[in-house]
Amino acid sequence: MSKLKPLIAVGLVLILLMPVLAVLPAQAQVKGPAVDRVEWFRVNLPDVEPAITAGTIDLYIFGRVPGDVAVRLAATPGIRIVTAPSGLTDIVLNPAPVHIIKLPGLLDKDTVALRLGVNPIVIRSAKYIPEERKTLVELCGVVDLPRDAEEVFKSTKATFNPFCIRELRFELNYVFDREKILREVYRGFATIKYTHYGPDDPTYTEIADIVAKYAFTYDFERVRRRVSDIMTAAGADLIGGKWNYKGKTVDIVGIIRVEDERLLLGRAFALELLKLGFNVIPSELAFGPAIAIVYGSNPIDFEWHFYTEGWGKAVLDRWDPGNLAQFGADTLGYLPGWGEPEYWNYKHELTIDGKNASEYANMAYYMNVKSKDEWIDAIKKGTELAILESIRIWGFATHDKWPVRAEVQGLTVDLGAGLRSPLNCRGWFVPGRTDIKVGHLWVFTATTVWNTYRGFRDVYSVDPARCTYDFVVWRHPFSGMPIPFRVKFTVETAGPEGKLTVPADAIWFDSVTDKWVYAKDLGRTEATSKVVFDMSMFLGAKWHHGHTITWADLLGSLALYLDAAYDPEKSKIEREFVSIYKPGFDTIVAIRPIGNNLEVYVDFWHFEPSYIADWATWATTTTLPFELVVAQDYVGYVSKERALSLTRSRAEGLPWLSLVVRGDASLIAEHFRAGRISYVDYVKYITTPDGRTLMARDEWDSRVRSIISWFEKTGTVWVSNGPYMLTYYSPEEQKLILEAFRDPTYPFGPRDWVFGEATPVEIIRIEAPLVPVPGTAKVVVTATGVGEITIKYILRDPDTLAIVASGVATPRPEGFVIELKEDITGMLLPFRVYDLLIIAYSSDVTLPVETTARLQTLPAGLISEIAGIEKAVGELEKSLAETTKSLTARMDELSARLSGELATSVKALSDTLSAAISDLSKATSESIRALGTEMGRQLGELRSTTEERITGVETRVAREIDTVRQSSDAAQSNARLALIVSIINLILILAVLGLIYFRRS
16 A cells, blocks of 8 residues: 555656766665655745755745746856656636425426426436435535425535536636636746646657647637526526526635635636636635645535645656546546535546446556457546546646755656656755755645645645655656566466456455454455565564664554444544545455465456566555554554544644654553553464464563654654654644664665756657648658657648547658558548647657648649649749850850960961951851851740749649638638749849840850
8 A cells, every 4th residue: 555646645857857867975785765864844935945055955846836946046156956746737617506395206406406496517426316216406506396306415605606517617618718828827838738647647649649739728708608608597587797596696606725826827727717806806826825725624515616726746656547536437436525415525427438437437447348449548538538528627747846956966756756856856956965945835734634644635745654664566757657666576367257266375364353354254355466565675674763673564554444344333533544545455455464465366467567566566565664553553543533634634733743743742641651553452463364463472562662762862753764764843833854864774865866967858850841632751860869769740731620530650761651642632622731749758768759740732633733833933943054054164164265275376367367356256247147046046935834833833823722712711721822923033034044145145
């Protein structure tokens, strides 16, 4: 269970990377990181510029530095800016109903509308409940009820929620002025996104043809008309420029984050809503209060209607189903309602081929598919449904900007996570120093929580914590493929449809009997895949408090997490944990510890075997020692003094447990001192089916004393196994300190995770000809990069956004060739310009590069005529060159003859000068006259021929223009302009030729 969320709430790729470790500090050969100490403290955004220039901090790890500040710092000597598309920004909408009722019988939406006397657009959903023989109806506006209706819920805060209506949500994509915000707010440090996948994500390369259909542009008038139609149909009235429903204004509560560009983005969106006639109530809040309101409240309480979300990527991921699962589906609990069973939760309204977005997301996330093509198809359909339902209005992949002092070395910039990659803290250093000073926007907020159940919901906890523990599997920073981190692994699979036999001595924890049992006794005898993890770099190494990592830690912690998900009583307490983790645990069939190997048997298949290994980490629990997982279990489930999740904290009014906050750490230390957290109560989690106990009582007691001692020294109970120990944490000071863990059993040194600089694919040139309609055309793309390069293309109508064709370019000696054959060009209209989207990436650097070429279409016959003119002009140029050469040779010959005669005898020349000149003049005149006559004849013939061809072209162009006049007036001008330019070029050539002739004569 070493997984964290793929994206954590935060509040052209330019990578200015520093060199790989060129000079190592003195302790480079010892174990652990490159520096002895990291001071990590809060620096507010306005203070970043003076702090980094003065050397108060060496780098700033919160990437949303304002664009103007980044530009100034980039021009400051001794400072560099590292950027990567590691942030995401969207506006999430609250689609909750304001009125929920039940009506007797099986009714569809139209029938319900007739019963209630309302337009069907007011009805969000109508779902039949067979056991009650009633239809559950969710309404976007309060309605008058018939006598046989049962009222389930009626909002006391709102009479109408416009965001409950899917069609209206979709229209809001057109009032989000992405181009203007990119230009004026982000100053170009962002990439426009239309959904959760975009050019900032390798998976986009597989579904770009879907995304390209929804390249929304700002169109306020369109939205004003359609919103007016929708609101009027729903029964609302526009009075004095404000929408009213049943005598009350339609209010919109906006939660707008203040820390970064989202402040201006939120204000701009609120202004558009105001212009549309809604009564907007903006609330501009910092991270903690905003998170508590949006994610800690029931959507039907209407504490918010829209929120300016921000996300930080954890890694680059080559084959990423997580974006769909997290942002467009309920798979990971991130649709409004957040998977909390006590809340109203959004349910999908649309399907494609009988499946909704969550069903497609589950297919892709849990690999319930039989091929790579089926996986891509599920991602495509799920994404399109998410766009159409528009729970989130997507804006940007922010090119996060990290200021770094020039002397900092040893950095790796993940193409997904940028400087936030945990690889960096393992390798960063400044030559001549043993410390690093790191600034972050926050170190502590009310929702910055360190616990391994449902903590780590923000970057302020995640970023420093990942410096304290090691991973089982991570992602390569440039390819996004899973790679082993502190293990080695092998994968065997019978998938997607076959099964492997689970050994008879494989085990599983049974939460009904509360003990480890043989998996076969639970009927767990087959699995799709098997992953063998060599755990040698964990087992036998030390935890930060000096105790040895053993199988008790790995199996005992896993048992506790499984118990939280499956125990009939516990699973009712922390429902958020169950909703997120149980689906993953459901895929693990059994485990089998042998020697230092952990065999994991899993019902999971992937077309890339390394992803099977990554998935199997659901069964690995390596972050904390067993006794600290026990402590969380005790205060969360036994004494119930703390909540392990935000939703439970809000629902029950309990503090949200954080192992680094003194009050919580003190509580745990006191329970250990008093013996309330008892070995006897928890030994069952570390007892194998054959009766062996994996940790003796003496070892438990020794560990408990160490935890108490650790608390007394540091004020926390956070103990892990990574390159740094957390030795100081102060919410009041907004500061923490990490100190190097240099135990000889630690397996890594400071250079082991430094990757250096990525070399992304670069598109050098695109050769695009005129496209005949119909006919064939060849576009040649030249690109460079490392690894095997792939070029994909999408041909799109820029007006309708309809996709005409898509495919993969063919690599040839002249470049990557896109062949547009007659079956494609036959679908195009002449005298039009089409978009050709070019997407390039490589096997080594999978982050795509995208550009757009413009293809001009003309009738095939016209292109032939233009080609004929070009050929005639070419022939004329050739003839001119030959004639000029002949004339030059003749003049040289005459000059040489004249020189020879002069050399024979000056006297003879003098005596016969007049006669010779007369003869010479006559001969020259005759020669030039003959040459001129011949040239005139040739030019006349060529002029006549050319005029005839031009006349023919004009006639044909006139016919073509008459045919397509109504399709494109602008295209007519372009075509005539091309013809006129050709004629002018021909006339100029003829004029030059004539000038040469007359000057020579």
